[in-house]
Amino acid sequence: MSHLEENQSNSWRSGNFLVIIICGAIALMGFGYVLIQLPEITPEQIEIYQTGTCIEGGWRYGLIVTHVLTFILIPVAMRIFYEALNNLKLPTKTIFASQLGLALIMVSIASEIGWHVTQCWYYQNDFTMLNFMFYFFLISAFALWADGLNKETNSSTHIINIIFSLSLLTVSILYPIGYKLDNPNLKIPIYIALTLVFAVLTYRGYKLLEDWKIVLVPTFSVGVNLTFVFLLDQFGGDPFHPEIFYNALFHILHDLTGTQAGIAIFTWLVYQKGIAEYQKNN
Known part of the structure; x- marks a missing residue:
């Protein structure tokens, strides 16, 4: 058995694997609980879809393109992170965690798209199964992504x-x-959890990249993102008292200049450190 295989085998037998099992079980217990408690399609969703406002025309195309962009951005990020983290000599298990985290972002966005389709693309901050799946997988994704930037486990x-x-x-x-x-207001813990995860992600990103520009990642992915969510709540109206212009505009900006911008910045910083500089010095 090679030294690498021996280390990986020992890792699976060590306490690390037990912690992974515990964390996964805790998270999945919560997910299962919501699957049991929350209706798949709420009466409110049906009413909104039947009698509420739909966003049509150019705004709808803009919203669709904005959300689909994630499925271009994330595979590019996965490729860059995989090569860069390998070049930076991070352990295989952490590289796997970062890849899994990035993949779960796409699961999250797929849930979000389904949620918006049931709203006829008119954003409102409601409680639905797809909305919960969006947040659940997003928090999970960023937590795994943060774990994927660890040089060592302790x-x-x-x-x-x-x-x-x-x-x-x-x-x-x-x-x-x-x-x-x-x-x-009971969604506030979601935003707190996202902020907590991003704080850890930013810290570990800085430790890895040693670049102050890493603060731009939470600035956009959390700060700008939640700013436009707040503006949506304040000025976006609702399906029965619509404000289509503000609703569609702030919705697009919350995704495009929020989460997606943060991911793009992070990917660029990792490319600079783990690929561009590596190729220059080797």
């Missing part, structure tokens, strides 16, 4: 991963309650 890493898992469980418990009470 007790603090395990603690952070367990905190991420408990955050997912908490969000999963509160989400159906928010649906039953029709209280959007």
